[in-house]
Amino acid sequence: MNSxxxxxxxxxxxxxxxxxxxxxxxxxxxxxxxxNGYYSNKVQRVVDELDAEVEDEHDGISVIWRPVEIxxxxxxxxxxxxxxxxxxxxxxxxxxxxxxxFGVIHGQVLxxxxxxxxxxxxxxxxxxxxxxxxxxxxxxECEVLFTWLEKNVIVGSYPDCISKNNRRTPAPYSxxxxxxxxxxxxCSPSTFEIFARLPYIFYKKRRYELPxxxxxxxxxxxxxxx
Ligand SMILES: *[C@@H]1O[C@H](CO)[C@@H](O)[C@H](O)[C@H]1NC(C)=O
Ligand SMILES: *[C@@H]1O[C@H](CO)[C@@H](O)[C@H](O)[C@H]1NC(C)=O
Numbered sequence: 001m002n003s004x005x006x007x008x009x010x011x012x013x014x015x016x017x018x019x020x021x022x023x024x025x026x027x028x029x030x031x032x033x034x035x036n037g038y039y040s041n042k043v044q045r046v047v048d049e050l051d052a053e054v055e056d057e058h059d060g061i062s063v064i065w066r067p068v069e070i071x072x073x074x075x076x077x078x079x080x081x082x083x084x085x086x087x088x089x090x091x092x093x094x095x096x097x098x099x100x101x102f103g104v105i106h107g108q109v110l111x112x113x114x115x116x117x118x119x120x121x122x123x124x125x126x127x128x129x130x131x132x133x134x135x136x137x138x139x140x141e142c143e144v145l146f147t148w149l150e151k152n153v154i155v156g157s158y159p160d161c162i163s164k165n166n167r168r169t170p171a172p173y174s175x176x177x178x179x180x181x182x183x184x185x186x187c188s189p190s191t192f193e194i195f196a197r198l199p200y201i202f203y204k205k206r207r208y209e210l211p212x213x214x215x216x217x218x219x220x221x222x223x224x225x226x
Contacts, residue, residue, distance in 0.1 A: 022075055026220045027103050031146065032067045032077070032210055033222040035154060035177045038121070039063045039202035056196040059085050063202065064121065068128045069211040070094060072136065077214070080112075080128050084120040090192060091162060092118075094133060095144065105146040108138035109161060141170060152179055152223040160191050179224035180204050 024032075040062040048057040064082040076096045083091040092112035099105050111134040123131070139161065146156035154177040159170035171188030176199075185199035193200070207226060 024077070024214050024218055025099060027099055028077055028097065028105065029210075029215075029218065029220045030151075030222055031097070031105055031154065032079070032214075034152060034179055034224060035146075035182065036065050036067055036079075036208055036210070037204040038206040038208075039065070039182065039204050041200050041202050043203060044201045054198070056198075057194065058196050058198075058200050059194045060087075061085050061193065061200060061202070062120065066125075066128070066208045067210050067214070068094075068125065068131075069213055070128060071130050072133060079107075080123070080131070082120070082123070085193060087120065089114060089118060089120060094131065096138065103148065105156075107144035107146070109142045109144060110135065110138055146175070146177075149176070153177070158184070160188070162192065174199070179226065 041058060041060065044058055045060050048054065062084050064080065066080045068078055068080045070078050073094075073096060077098070079095045079097060081091060081093040081095055082089065092114050094110045094112060095107040096110070097105055097107050113132040113134050142159050142161035144156065144158045146154050149155045154175070156175040156177070158173040158175055160173065161170050171191055173191070174185040174187060176183045180203065182202050183199040184202070186193055186195050189195040
């Protein structure tokens with residue numbers, strides 16, 4: 001073997017070694033299987049209009065939570081988040097997830113560069129592989145945390161890192177996630193989304209498959225009837 005071939009061989013063996021070490025834990029597998037999909041709060045908006053007693057209405061929000069494999073972070077568990085508020089894109093993020101020794105799931109938030117004229121739901125899986133990020137470094141104070149309430153119920157907190165006036169102590173949103181739904185309570189009137197006394201209630205309209213590379217060789221059962 002000449003030296004060029006040898007170094008190519010070494011580089012390839014090293015990248016295979018890294019890839020082989022990337023094995024999805026049951027905890028993260030369950031998390032990604034449950035909290036994954038295209039969601040909307042349309043049903044709640046209908047109730048808001050009928051229920052004059054409640055007197056506070058919610059914005060119309062749709063959200064994509066989609067596990068994706070991206071070129072910029074091939075060794076991490078990444079998810080694409082796209083939120084539209086009344087039809088206008090409000091957040092486009094890549095979240096990098098990891099799990100600590102107590103089973104708490106940590107998400108680091110990165111901003112995606114929004115292409116000019118981007119329409120909600122425009123990005124397909126293939127477009128996300130090379131998605132462009134504003135910065136490759138997450139802000140530590142914007143970390144998202146999730147933990148388990150029951151084996152198919154997740155609770156979490158999500159800092160509001162886009163409202164500029166709240167930069168120093170981002171107001172959190174409080175999340176509860178089940179197999180088919182999630183709720184998000186806006187804990188502060190200063191967030192972009194309308195503050196309402198009841199949490200936002202989202203129903204899953206569509207589920208996404210986990211990236212094929214993530215599920216190869218694993219066989220976990222999700223505690224949900226999808
Ligand atoms: C991405 O994964 C690598 C390898 O497991 C890890 O060292 C790194 O901290 C992860 N990055 C983030 C932002 O979690
Ligand atoms: C996966 O697990 C289920 C339930 O434990 C079992 O019935 C099935 O045979 C397994 N499949 C594979 C491919 O190992």
